[in-house]
Amino acid sequence: MFALLLLAPLLYAVPGCNDFVIAANSKDTFVPFSITEEGRYDAVRFVSVFDNSFGTKHKEFLVVAKNIAGAPLSEGTIFLPITNLYSASLFDYAAKQENNTVAYFCDGVQADTWTIDFLPSFSIATNETISGKFVKVTSPKQYAFAFDYNKGVSSSFYVLAAPAAGRNAGTVFFETGPGTFEQAEMRGVVYIACCANKCEDADRRCSSKVVTTEDFCTGATTLMDYGCIDDVCLPKKTECAFGCEINGCLPGQPYCNDSDKGAFIFVKGYAEGVDDTYKRFNETDVCVGDYKLREYDCVGHNLSANDLDCFYGCYDGACRRPPEPTAFAPGSVESTPTPVPEKRTAEDDAGLQIAGAIALLAIVLALGYADFAGKKNKK
Structure with missing residues (x-):
């Protein structure tokens, strides 16, 4: 443990830049929040080392975890108190927030908005499962909060809001992976998002x-x-x-093995080995977008990652193949058929002869009537 402390890196606070925000258990805290309303509450208290971090005259905020006496409030109600210097659990006045957000100010300018979620029944899995009331603090900035100097940086953290599993309210937890948590050794977090970094x-x-x-x-x-x-x-x-x-x-013999032997985008592959710094790696090709593939391969003994475009889309670590062209066998292409007259039967021929005779008779009768009518008119 002592050796680990010696190796712990330096995380330093710069005025107007890094801010250490303490998370504390604030039991039976007296909070007056209007002329006629006041109460006593168990709460989680978040205190900045800088003045005015949460607005003018506000260097801290409270999150109600339990009603003790006075005006009843919903769990998760947020107050921005003006601190009474003579008592850590007594405030001259506190402004009740109308929503679940708190503004954060860098050098007097609002630079962030923290979302404060009260989780009345939540479980965190570390080396054991801890269930109870928690407060989750989230920033829209991807890298906002640092934990225990060297443990990690995240956009959110969790604070125990009531004692549970032998731990006091105010205990800080952070997520190291999906559904995996670690308890912070420090009772607080370092807010780093105000820093212009290099x-x-x-x-x-x-x-x-x-x-x-x-x-x-x-x-x-x-x-x-x-x-x-x-x-x-x-x-x-x-x-x-x-x-x-x-x-x-420690040194050894490096190597790199690429399962698909290069950037073969239509096959999901992997690259594994030991690089020139003797670090072991094992990475599998993965889709990083609907039409983007991250292909892993070897450059010498070292791992290389390249993002490649997939014209027909990316699925399960490989580009979709283009559709196969439709093949036609010789003579299989259909053409417009040439009309062929139907073959007439003997009955069809007899019918045509009768129809022709009737038509001829009609013509003769018509001509005869015309001749008769002409001679009659001459008389």
Whole structure:
């Protein structure tokens, strides 16, 4: 434990930049919030080290977890109190928020809006399951809150709102993966989103205005490897093929194996091996968009990732193949048929002869009548 503390990186607070926000259990707190309304409540208290972080004269906010006496309020009600310097649980006045958000100010200018969700029944799985009341704090900024100097950076964190599983209210948890949590050792978080940042990663050391840290071993073969992402030093757990020592992987024989032998976009493949820094990798091709494939392959002994376009779409780690063209066998193409006269039968011929005779008789009669009518008129 002592060695781990020696290796812990420096996370420093800069006025107007990094802010340490304490999460605390505030039991039986007296809160007057109008001329006629006041009450006593168990609450979770969030306190900034800077003045006016949450507005003029507001360096903290309260989230109600339980009614004790006085005006009853819904769990999760938020107050922005003006602190009474003589008592940590007594306030001169508190403004009740009309919604579940709190504005955050960087150097007097609103730069962020935190969403405060009260979770009356929630479970967190660490090395054990902790169930109870929690407060979830979320920023729209992807990298807003840092935990325990070197544990990670996230857009949200969770705070226990009432004692549970032997832990006090105010205990902080952060999510390390989907559905996976870790309890923070510190009773609070570092808000880093006010910082105009610059990041450099070299010689097993990551440096930025927010965090300066060296890579370090967390086990016999596991390296906490820091790198720059969006100008923030962020950790990634890396497996060392030949063991981990101090702040790097031990040397050995590197190699890289690409299952589909290059950028073959129509087959889902993987690349695995040990790179030139002796870190083990194993990555599978994946769709990163409806028409975009991330293809992993080898460049020497090292892993390479390329984002490639899929003209017909991407599905399950591979580009969809183009449709097969329709094939026609010789002579199979249909053409417009030539009309063929129907063959007449003997009955058809007899009918035609009778019809012709009737037509001829009609003509003779017509001519005879015309001649008769002409001679009659001459008389």
